[in-house]
Amino acid sequence: MALLEVEDLRVAFGASTAVDGVSFSVPEGKVVGLVGESGCGKSVTSLAIMGLLPKGRGRKARQPVLAAASEPVGSGLKATAAAPQSIAASGGRSRGGADVNGRAVFDGTDLLSLAPAAMRRRRGKDLAMVFQDPLSSLNPVVPIGRQITEVLERHRGLKGDKASKEAANLLDRVGIPDPTRRLKEYPHQLSGGMRQRVLIAIAVACAPRLLIADEPTTALDVTIQAQILELLKDLVETEGTALLMITHDLGVVAGICDEVNVLYSGRVVESAPVRELFARPTHPYTIGLLGSIPRLDLPIHEPLTPIRGSIADVIRWHDGCAFAPRCDRVAAPCVEGEPALVGAVHAHRCVMAEEVA
């Protein structure tokens, strides 16, 4: 059994669904990617696993104005930046709270059914998370040393000099020069790349078995991105930590992941080992994603092929494929009921896959 098994995870903010039955697994020591565009539910998935979504109260949350549930998919394509997207962008911290269902079995325990106190004892210790924006993710009024030692104090019982020494070791481990001096500094005194290294140091402080990285390179320069990816790769290889990499960047996936799950509109539409996915993309959405990346091996004037429209703000899987309105190969079977995930090692959710291939 894999280290983390996510089964049929569903997250709803009131009446709007953000994640609609996502299943995937992260084997021990492997790097698994969760790929998709903004609003597909990847951040919400990671926050749900970590137990960081505000609790729903079982009653309907107030609907954001734009996300009228009755809105047909077609019109939803135009005005896009609506509810699930903004909820995902704000990390799911909407007012109403989230209703989370399904299972996320980590090392034999279903994290979703753990009591809050029990989950707090595991968070930061057995599973840890690196966030997207390193400036806003660090407390501006607390020295970074304290932000590292507090997690050492909480889960490893280290205090005072021992904790500081260990914090300096961690900073050194993530490649920050002159760590002892840096401990006393505040986040605004560090560069973006260094801040992300500090966040990584916090995440790996207690040698977690699973690290979740939510777009860890999005807010950084390209050169710094490469360094941070290199650092994550190195940590994973030397410590044997499993990594769940959440990204919209297929370049990152190709560079670091062993396996990939492509998410669209709150569901996995394709999952495969990384080489397999790049060599034989099956779902039209994956093909579209790959087609929209600039390639060095094609003639310079060859135009990129974008995917038409944008992600719908209301998830519609029950009466057909949610990608159908944007799909070039859409046919009658696509809108006749829910498409199932087919295949084992290389799975996809497209009824037209044979024709596509």
Added chain:
Amino acid sequence: MLRYTVKRLLQLSVALLGLSLLLFAWFKALPGGPENRLLPENATDRQREALRAALGLDEPVWTQYGEFLGRIVRLDFGSSLSSGRPIATELAERLPATVELSLAAMLIAVGLGIPLGYLAAKRRGTWIDFGTVSGSLLGTCIPIFFLAAMLKVVFAQELGWLPTTFRLTAGADFTEVTGLRVFDGIITGEFDIAWDAVKHLILPAIALSSIPLAVIVRITRASVLDVVGEDYVRTADAKGLKPSTVRGRHVMRNAMLPIATIIGLLLGSLFAGAVLTESVFAFGGIGSFVYQATTERDYPALMGFILVIAVFYVVINLLVDLSYGLLDPRVRVRK
């Protein structure tokens, strides 16, 4: 931090100098100069001239300003036109009562306001939130003199739980050190005096605290709501920290920044409210002094009062700025 402090002090002296100029110009522009107040209505022009010369009012304006500045630096505000006693002495006698009252009111406002505001934010949308917010709205609506009078009628006169007027029971034998009776009682070991002073403080302090309490509740609520949505609070949660650590180190330390500013501003404005409260409880602070000076056109007394209050404001502002430096490392001047 030292450089930051020095810089703030320099800015402060510039502000005070500007204030003295403004104050001087204002008093020059007021109609009906002090000689009219001192002389009988049927005085001759020669008598007026003679008095103007004696008071130095015939000198060039800049010389008068220089004189004025020199005197206020030595804390010499002249003598009160109504009592004839030095104004500095009058103020020094009355100020401690007002300071003590204002501090007590602020203690209540901060001590209750921050926890209540936090609770309202945490229980947002529930009846606790609703009750706290509407209560604070009520607090800002009730006029202080009315609240003070009601408190006095109910708790002092009807129920008899607390004294109605004055700062101590009449005839109490106490040692004066700073003039802050509670503080003096504690440091001199006269605990019965301190307790007596506390009992006399409670009602006026509650009355005076109503507005700052309401403001602090609302600012705290808004500030906490702002901060709990921040990414760094999520990071703190992701570390699996105890809720008390997340609350203290990550939420409140950041939420305190706007609250500190408001507390400083409110402390200054409490002096204005103190005038009303003091008169209801015959508290004997600067309130009655100012009232008298205004009605009797006692310019030197008013000038002394305004200067002292201005210095208070400026010093409080300095303290707020310094607390900002302590609370928020980003404010500190770079090395």
